[in-house]
Amino acid sequence: MALTFQSFRTTLGNMVASAQGACPSLLDLNIGSPGRAMLEAVAGLGLWFQFIALQILSRTRLATSIGADADSFVQDFGLTRLPGTAATGTVTFTSFSPASQSATVPVGATVRTASSLVFTVVQDMTNPAWSAGAGAYVRPAGTGSITVPVECASTGATGNVAAGAICLLGTAISGIDTVTNTAALTNGSDGESDAALRTRFVSYINSRSKATVAAIENAVTDVSADLIYQVLENVDTSGAFLPGNVVVFVDDGSGDVSDSVIDAVYAAVDDVRPAAVSIQVVRPNIVRPPVAMTVSVGSTGDLATVQATISTNIATYLNGLAIGASASYSRLIQIAYAASTSVTNVTDVTLAGGTVDLPATTGTAYRAGTVSFG
Structure with missing residues (x-):
């Protein structure tokens, strides 16, 4: 049932009309009069009651509930909001003078981007650099760099960063001079939105x-x-x-x-x-098709930055493809031009060595592979 809400002016006008209509003589309801003051007080209460009714309606229907109210609504049916996930990937620690000393990278060490986004080194006992005895990753003397896994300290898509974005040591590590991520991080995701929760609730009930x-x-x-x-x-x-x-x-x-x-x-x-x-x-059967292209930029663009953006966006496109979906060759060209207004030309584009779409194949998923530039 829909409610018809009235403004303070409309409510007060209706009250004045009703009071005067019920009285055989003229009432003094001018501004400042006692009668007017009483009617205004009651009209104010009417607005407050309207607000209370609106709050009740918004919290008792999932379609109008938000945040914690939406959570409590679906929890009564055994459903919970899906949380966000933290972006994960790998970074490479490098020494300028590897022969002089070894280095130990402990679990929990932090690295960050120029915008102060923090990533934490996590344990992976299958990593070749992992030392069970040290309980950490070890760069032996004579080895220039080691690659270790990291996880963003905060959940959400904010942890998805381009290749090379992680460039600062958050924790000082003896024998380590620089850090970088050679590949983009793309698997961080935000928590389920109210709209997505409502949609999933319908599917859940049905x-x-x-x-x-x-x-x-x-x-x-x-x-x-x-x-x-x-x-x-x-x-x-x-x-x-x-x-x-x-x-x-x-x-x-x-x-x-x-x-x-x-x-x-x-x-x-x-x-x-x-x-x-x-x-x-x-x-699924994973296919990582190599992508190659030549990109030209104008005098206002930075070629390395544009190429990094294109690589990240192509990875995002391929990693988002449905299982069994085709990979579009022409989309690569569109992604390249959309990366920056400074892109003037895109040539020699190939997808898995060819210039045609990769076919849709049941049980096969196309995912990000190498992106090279001529």
């Missing part, structure tokens, strides 16, 4: 107690809204006919989704699958 493809897709997005997926029925992972089987290809845009995410998606899908239906949750 898929309850239904063993449908929509229910499976909703189960995947419940794990993380950043996941890219493709659901296929009655085939196995090779595409061969397999009745009663469901294959879920999952990626997070990096082309190397973790085992923990695969396990979480499997558990979520298993909760909604019907009896006698088998499921497989696997990574």
Whole structure:
């Protein structure tokens, strides 16, 4: 039911008209009169009651709830807002005089960008530079540099930075002189917005107690809204006919989704699958097509900066492609020109060595590879 709200002037006018209409003699309701003051006081209370009614309405409907009110609404149905993720990647620590001494890079050491965005070194025991004895990464004497993983100290897309943006040591490390990220960081994401939460809530409710493809897709997005997926029925992972089987290809845009995410998606899908239906949750076939082009810039542009921006934007485009989607050759040219107004010409563009789109292939995801400039 819609409410019709009135302004203070309209409310007061209606009250004056009603009071005068109910009285056989003329009332003194001029500005400053006692009668006018009483009516204005009541009209003010009326506005306050209108505000209270509006607040109640906005908090009792998901369509008009925001922030914490939207969270509390969906939590009553067992749904929670998906949090943001911190950008991760690798940085390279380098010494100007590697032969003179070794260096130890501890877990928790910080590096940052020129804009003071902080990244923290995290543990990876599979990294060749990791030393179990030292509990840290070690650059041996004679080795010029080591590459280690880092994670942004804050969640959100703000941690997605271009190659070379991480350039300052936040923690002084003996035997280390410089740091940089040779590849862009692109996997940071903001927390789920109110609009996205409302949309997912509809899918969540509509898929309850239904063993449908929509229910499976909703189960995947419940794990993380950043996941890219493709659901296929009655085939196995090779595409061969397999009745009663469901294959879920999952990626997070990096082309190397973790085992923990695969396990979480499997558990979520298993909760909604019907009896006698088998499921497989696997990574897609990742193809990283090399991109090459020659870019010319005007006198007002910096070629290195433009090339770094183009590399980052191409990586963002490829990493955002759906599983089973084609990769557009012409989009690369568009990305190059859009990188800066100083770009005057883009030539010799190739995608995987060719000048045509890469075809859409079931179970295959195109992700960022090398970008070279002539």
